[in-house]
Amino acid sequence: MTVADALHDRRSCRSFIDRPLGPGILDNLIDKARRTPTAGNCQGVEFLVLEGDGVTAYWDTTLSAARRVNFPWPGLLSAPALVIPWGLTGRYVARYAEDDKTQTGLGDSSEAWPVPYWLTDAAFAAMALQLLVVELGLGCCFFGLFEHEEAVAKRFGVPDGARALGSIAIGYPDERAQRPSGSVDRGRRPLSGVLHRNSW
Numbered sequence: 001m002t003v004a005d006a007l008h009d010r011r012s013c014r015s016f017i018d019r020p021l022g023p024g025i026l027d028n029l030i031d032k033a034r035r036t037p038t039a040g041n042c043q044g045v046e047f048l049v050l051e052g053d054g055v056t057a058y059w060d061t062t063l064s065a066a067r068r069v070n071f072p073w074p075g076l077l078s079a080p081a082l083v084i085p086w087g088l089t090g091r092y093v094a095r096y097a098e099d100d101k102t103q104t105g106l107g108d109s110s111e112a113w114p115v116p117y118w119l120t121d122a123a124f125a126a127m128a129l130q131l132l133v134v135e136l137g138l139g140c141c142f143f144g145l146f147e148h149e150e151a152v153a154k155r156f157g158v159p160d161g162a163r164a165l166g167s168i169a170i171g172y173p174d175e176r177a178q179r180p181s182g183s184v185d186r187g188r189r190p191l192s193g194v195l196h197r198n199s200w
């Protein structure tokens with residue numbers, strides 16, 4: 001499978017069969033996904049990997065019993081693994097305070113950053129992880145943490161200043177129970193609508 005194949009074949013998978021991932025699969029995926037570029041080669045993205053009780057604790061933290069009743073994607077809760085890439089803000093600020101980066105002024109504080117590269121790098125890693133999952137023939141879905149970022153950080157002992165964009169559910173797709181999000185009906189915009197040659 002080529003990278004182009006993986007991009008073409010990837011679809012958000014929101015229903016999984018109740019089957020754990022084989023030993024070593026997640027470690028191997030993350031070992032590969034962590035090779036994406038990082039600002040200043042800071043390597044400031046770390047991955048919270050949840051399986052078994054960790055997955056249960058995640059849903060207990062983010063999905064109340066009341067919301068669970070009519071939750072539109074119950075099969076998402078069967079995913080055997082969840083991975084949350086966190087960008088460690090402090091690592092970026094410290095890296096950019098080093099001699100070769102001081103001229104940027106970004107080593108003073110996280111507020112000095114026009115673009116929070118810890119989130120950029122976490123997004124790169126999240127995308128790489130999804131493509132690697134597709135390459136293995138597994139399913140995945142990236143979904144937002146919304147207002148639960150702080151609660152998840154607290155529940156799993158994530159250090160202060162770490163920021164996450166969302167979570168990635170990974171597992172074996174339950175093909176009979178896929179229910180795409182309404183967003184998919186929007187279709188794909190044409191290339192001519194997104195490519196601006198020489199001028200917007």
Ligand SMILES: Cc1cc2nc3c(=O)[nH]c(=O)nc-3n(C[C@H](O)[C@H](O)[C@H](O)COP(=O)(O)O)c2cc1C
Pocket residue numbers: 010011012013014141142143144166181183184
């Ligand atoms: C930043 C971001 C946040 C997303 N949040 C959610 C979410 O909270 N719930 C969900 O079911 N899908 C979520 N998605 C998945 C998108 O709905 C999905 O990628 C989009 O509809 C295109 O469908 P496809 O992934 O099957 O190509 C999110 C995707 C991104 C990139």
